[in-house]
Amino acid sequence: xxxxxxxxxxxxxxxxxxxxxxxxxxxxxxxxxxxxxxxxxxxxxxxxxxxxxxxxxxxxxxxxxxxxxxxxxxxxxxxxxxxxxxxxxxxxxxxxxxxxxxxxxxxxxxxxxxxxxxxxxxxxxxxxxxxxxxxxxxxxxxxxxxxxxxxxxxxxxxxxxxxxxxxxxxxxxxxxxxxxxxxxxxxxxxxxxxxxxxxxxxxxxxxxxxxxxxxxxxxxxxxxxxxxxxxxxxxxxxxxxxxxxxxxxxxxxxxxxxxxxxxxxxx
Numbered sequence: 001x002x003x004x005x006x007x008x009x010x011x012x013x014x015x016x017x018x019x020x021x022x023x024x025x026x027x028x029x030x031x032x033x034x035x036x037x038x039x040x041x042x043x044x045x046x047x048x049x050x051x052x053x054x055x056x057x058x059x060x061x062x063x064x065x066x067x068x069x070x071x072x073x074x075x076x077x078x079x080x081x082x083x084x085x086x087x088x089x090x091x092x093x094x095x096x097x098x099x100x101x102x103x104x105x106x107x108x109x110x111x112x113x114x115x116x117x118x119x120x121x122x123x124x125x126x127x128x129x130x131x132x133x134x135x136x137x138x139x140x141x142x143x144x145x146x147x148x149x150x151x152x153x154x155x156x157x158x159x160x161x162x163x164x165x166x167x168x169x170x171x172x173x174x175x176x177x178x179x180x181x182x183x184x185x186x187x188x189x190x191x192x193x194x195x196x197x198x199x200x201x202x203x204x205x206x207x208x209x210x211x212x213x214x215x216x217x218x219x220x221x222x223x224x225x226x227x228x229x230x231x232x233x234x235x236x237x238x239x240x241x242x243x244x245x246x247x248x249x250x251x252x253x254x255x256x257x258x259x260x261x262x263x264x265x266x267x
Contacts, residue, residue: 007041011049099219110236117209118187159190166251214260229259240266
């Protein structure tokens, strides 16, 4: 039999950790002295301690490790599920690092730009009312899917998407009790017959040329970036003009999100 001290040294686990694993039923000593409470282990328990250590270093929680050891048949599935989760988290961390670097090295600033006249196809996106980041992320998934569906619809009718699709709040529905709250839109190039064929399945309208104040935030779309963008757009000085924030466009690109608000000139 090995004392807890000897076993601790062989397994590279502290005595405190061994007591915790005992309490959790993860690594039960071979014998516990009823009078002194001293724990003793057998040599072959070193292998189990090693496996527990490896699983814990891989990021599995105590409950997951206990299940992997107690149900060998599900161990592979648990590891596969955990591997997928770790990869997603690593991808999110990598993206966050890139975004942080972009934000620190180059502070996004608003810029004025001319927007040409365009033919636009729109469809409503039935999202939920989300007041937290979880709701925001869910709506992002819905809006991305709706955007892809709109592009496929446009292409199926023979129209050609022109530029990056965008989404915008549906007029008058920002604070409604029910959706949809958003429209997904894409500019297109198409002849009159194609646009007429699209009318029953999507709204087709002509937008006049104009000016916009735009700012691009790097990385994924988020509530914080949306609020930051609006704040920077609103404080940007404009002479004899104001921003129509209610018609703010969100253009989601691979490297970030562009927020563009139409400029209305006074008089």
